Amino acid sequence: MSAEILPYLIIIPLFGAFSMPMVNLAGRKAREAWAVLISGATLAVGSWVFYWVYEKGTVLYTLGAKSPFGQANFPIRIVWEVDLFGALMVLMVTFVAFMAVIYSLGYMRHDTGLDKYYTLIIILELGMLGIAITGDLFNFYVFLEIMSIASYALVAFRNDTWEAIEAGIKYMFVGSVASSLILLGIALLYGEYGTLTMGYLALKLSQNPTIVGKVALALFISGLLFKSGASPVHMWLADAHPAAPSSISAMLSGLVIKIGGIYALARIAFSIYGASVSVKTVGWLIILFACITLIVGNAMAVIQTDMKRLLAYSSVGQIGYILLGIGIGLAAYGSQTGEIALAGAIYHTFNHALMKGLLFLIAGAVIHQLGTRDLNELSGLAKTMPKTTFAFLIGAAAIIGMPPLNGFASKWLIYESSALFNPVLGAIAIIGTAFCTAAYVRVLYTFFGRPSERVMEAKDPEKSMLWPMLILTIAIIVMGLFPWGISDKVMIPAAKALENQLAYVATLMGGG
Template sequence: MILTWPIDILVLFAVTTPIAYLAGTKLRVEKLADTWSVIGFIFSIISLYFLYQEVSVGRIITYYWAGQQLRGVAMLKIDMLGVFMAGIFLFIGLLTAIYSVRYMEHDSGHAEYYTLLLLMVSGMVGVAFAGDFFTFFLFWELMCITSYVLVAFRKEKWEPIEAGFKYFVMSSAGSATVLFAMSILYGMTGSLNFAYLSTTLSTSASPWSVLAMAMIVTGLGVKAAIVPFHSWLPDAHPAAPSSISAMLSGVVIKTGVYGLVRIMILVFAPDAYHWQFALAILAVLTMTVGNLMALLQSDLKRLLAFSSIGHIGYILFGLSAATIYGLTGGLFHVMNHAMSKALLFLCSGAFLLAIESRNLDDLAGIGRKMKITGLVFIIGALALAGVPPLNGFQSEFMILLAGIQNGAGNGTWYWLSAIMIMNILFSVAYYLRLVQILILKEPSSLASKAKEAPMSMLFPMVILAIMCIIVGVYPGPFVDLANKAAQAAFNLDVYVKSVVG
């Protein structure tokens, strides 16, 4: 065990995937590399479950992966919040890997594709487990670099290359900004451990620490697509292969949100830094721009990408309430949005495979030809729109309630919550427009030739749709998980004491 089992297994399978691919071509076994990576995800999820059993009783696992205890550097710190996020990452990763087996069939470079996918997920899990900025930055860059390559994976077309380069420039500028902020924090305290930083910085704000905080919000905000820094997302997400779009929109942007949750609560404590209101303004701006722009799109995947920006706004609004209830809603929405947005992107991939077009006019009525895909598409769209018996409603409602509760202290929160309600109503408009175009219209000439997606692509989509319904109808245990995660995020004393003593 080098980096705790879930990450170890992912990295091990990532390294051995090319070997499996080579063995597959030599022995003439079809799809050996694909199966191999799916097995890797399954093993990783099982090992994560053992971690969950240890952590769920309130323990925090501290683990020095470099072998020696050098002042809290190179440390993994696994609490309920980390396990919760890692669980979402691995679950979506597994379904994406299963989906890719048929979806990427006609592309070359399977060995590279699965290696990069496994490494990207291991980077995200590492970010969720990181206990200091050193580890955080290492895994953060692992995730970023692999996602640049995956966006530009179909290099023979112009669009992925352009989008990949734009994504690269904006995202690595964001990473460099975070790095600069880390250097300032290091100069102030002489340490990079979250717990040490929390003891020294979270009591009072100084100009330098406020500068570092602003830089961290900017840098992580680029990855999370908060509005002034969002312009890469609607280019990069549609250009990637659909399975990767599902990963990017479903979970990679959530890694930025996770970083914000962890750092803003632990290092820059809300009581001393008072960032709630500024973050709420950003959140409202993000959701408004995302939803407004989504209404104008005529490209299916681009529309979904803009709606991701809108949902990041909701999640951020939950965080900016800075209460356990608000963060519970935010984290619960992270989970729900990951499931339903991954579902919609996987559906759009199935449509893309069937008729080779993302234009809504070409896709009109395709749901009548691809009945199962169309059905799960409706479920996903309604879930994101926040229609009551589905999962999106539950978490959006919690976030709204948290915002309104904050209104008791500061009346402006009522207005911000009102804007969020308007946003939700507004977003229903374009989701219903999608359903109307894709399902109710007469099939277009292209769409009438479409055939139903193969079984192994339908399987992850159906699983996600069933999960959307289950979480919506019976949210208890899932809210409980999110609540435990939010409590772990706010439980500063236990977290700090387990390192500083």
């Protein structure tokens, strides 16, 4: 029973996505109900998977026979392996995607071609779920491409505007080159070790680490840093995320750059390479990129006048924090500090998905009401859209890291571990937060300022848009009430599961 539920994470969205054009023939109501039903069912399965992994430990699922030759006692077919880190990502993806789908009902009502929109949004979710659960490198590549192609198409969804097309083209070219680098890395690893299963590859790599393996790691890191929008190559992100419809921006910023970038990077660095390369060197390399990303992203956010662009740059900055956590986790591998840093990174990944999802949904509500996202024209929004402004206040406070909200705990873990590891890194992290605070205070200042004529006719959005925002706000507040409980019960075990390469391999070989 345990692992048999796992394929439904893929089957349900796949079936839902490709039956969408047929359901669409029955009209708008059927289409919307179908989209909500499918993403809701996926959320239910995702929560169940998380619960199961949390209670029972790592789950292994083999596609095809367990031992095809009748003698090997380990699966050499495609395997899916979900540890607590992966399960947490599954929960995050299904939850935020469900909110985005509900939000789309109201937000996208005036667009055309909505059957394709819902098909793509569910395929996007499917690709991310696949990445989170897979234990096979080529399978990972296929899901990565499913996710990427769906997101290229969704960024360029409003193809009657030049902005969407330009952003889509930039995103597509950068993303395709990054995918090619990753595929090249996979080809090199396969040629050298003759296997694609992550756990078995880890075993072979630790027995015989070669230079080809290191070249492959370099290709993976560069490709995945591209995909996660780390700083020297973050330009596509600042164009692509604002240009997409807001519900998609929430998924891109909240989920795609994390699953397709951070999660995959952590999985490859820890679960495959953990025992066979100098983790200190790789860790410091990632820390270097993290520090640049942290400063550049947050500093660029301060000077933006476009609300969604500000949020996109802020995403770059927050990715910097998560990368910093991952980097310290690698550089201080095996020590208490590394564990705290890793737990902080995982915690912040989850929190940032909720916060940035919420903030982009709010930006969408503002655009829906006023037709502009220029901050200079949004003065005094607090009077006419009080609920939206309240949600923004919570989201902004959480992303800055104010104590009673969820962002505080995760940022605290990252500060603490970076200060313990190297005080300079701690200082850089704090400087990044100072910039971040400046950016959000500016937006809040605008919202609470003197009302301009333009905002007088605005009102809070309709129910289908308001509810996802409220649910995300409540999630942020509730998670903020038990910061250390969540950290001790979920995040530290998840970090331990990620760090423990032996257990990952043992589960694959049938020992666990």
